[in-house]
Amino acid sequence: MIKSQNVMIKGTKDGILLRLDDSCSFQDLMRELEAKLSFQRWEEEESHKISVRVHTGNRYLSEDQREELEKLIRSAKHLIIESIESDVMLKSEWERKKRESEISLVNKIVRSGQILETPGDLLLVGDVNPGGVVRAGGNIFILGALSGTAHAGCYGNSEAVICAAKMNPSQLRISEYVSLASDLAGEHGRETACAFLGPDNEIVIEGLHALKGVRPQLNRFMEGGF
Template sequence: MKKRQNVTIKGTKEGLVLHLDDTCSYEELKRELDQKLSANSRTQDEKHLIPVKLEVGNRYISEAQQEELKNLIRQKKNFVVDGIVSNVITREYAERLMEENEVMTVSRIIRSGQVLEAPGDLLLIGDVNPGGTVIAGGNIFIMGTLKGIAHAGCFGNDQSVIAASSMKPSQLRISEFLNRAPDITQTTEKREMECAYIDENHQIIVDRLQVLIQLRPNLNRFEGGH
C-alpha cells in the first residue's frame, strides 16, 4: 500500500508551493516537511534563493508553530519563506477584521483637545473644530466642517480617504503620509463635499468628491449587502 503523502511540493515560476495535509499530526507533518525540503535542496542551485509558500489548509497554526516552520525552512541552504496561508484564523483576529470593516456613526461636535477614534470607517455628523482630531483605521466621512486634524488609514491603509462637506483642515493624514494646511482650491470655485486621497506619487490630493467613483471603486463594497 502506497504511503500517504502529507507534504506535496509544486513548482511555480515564483518558487515552490508546499501543500501540507491538515489531518495528520503536527509533528508528523514537520518531520516529513524537513525530509522533503532536505532532499529538494540538494537538487537546487545553491546560488539562487527559492521562495517557499506553505499552504496549511484547515489547520490552525499558532505563532510559535509558524516560527518553527519558518526556521525549519531557513535552515536549508537556498530556501526563503514567502508566506504561510491558512483557511483558519483566530477568534480575536476575526473580531478585529469585523471591527475594521464596520462603519462607526457619531453625531457630535469634536471640540479643541478632543479626539474621536474608530477602528474601521468613521461617519461623523457634525464639525471638527480647530484643535479637534478624528482618527480612523479606514475612511473618514464628515457631514460638517473639518477644521481640525483628520487621520484616515491609521493602521497603514493608504487606500483610505477623507471626505467632508467643508474641507478646511489644519492637518490631513492618510496612513503615514501627512499634509499640513493644504491649499484646498486653486480657484475661487466653491465646492461642496470634497475628498482627500493619496495619488500614485504618494501625495495627498484634495479634489471634488466625484473623483472617488473611479479612484476608489471599493467604496461600493456595502452595496447589495456586501
C-alpha cells in the first residue's frame, strides 16, 4: 500500500483532479504518481476517455519537467490532460498566457492572398476563401466556410482546435502538425465540424459533439454560441 500523500487523486463530475505536493522532490513525486496511476483501475472501454486536471501548488515546472509529467499521465491510455495549473509562473509566461487567452472577434471575408493572425483565440464571422490564411495562438472558430488554410496553436499549443460552420480546407495546421487537402479526402464539405490532434498527433475531423470528450474545457465557449 502507498502511504505517501504527495499525490492526491480526486474524482470530479468532469473527470479527475491530480493534486501534486510542492514540498517533495520532483523525482519522488514522479515515482509516486507512476505507482498510483499503475494501481488505479481505469475504465476499460476504449471509447471512454477521462479528463485530467493537474494542480502543482507552489511548484514551478520547467519545460522538461512538464513534458515528463505529461508523458507519464498520457501513458495511461484512457487519460486526457485538460490542464496543468500552478500557483506560480514566470512573468513572461503570465504575459504570454494573457495574450493567448484573449478572444479576437473579426467580421470579414479572408480572401486569397490575405493572412489574418491573432495571438489568442480567433472568432471569425465570415469565410476563409481558397488562398486565404488564418492563424491563431489559440483556437479558431469560423462562423462561415473554411476553404483556405487554418493554423491553430501556431505558437506551439497542440491542444488547440479548429471549428468551422463548413469545413472545406485546403490545409489544416495545429501547432507544428499539418494535414493537406489530399490527407483530408472524404472530410470536405462537412457542416459544423471541428479538427483537433488525435492520440498519434494526426489531425482528426469530427462533428462538434466530439469536443466534449477530447477538449472538455471548451464546453462553455461552444455552448455559448458556436
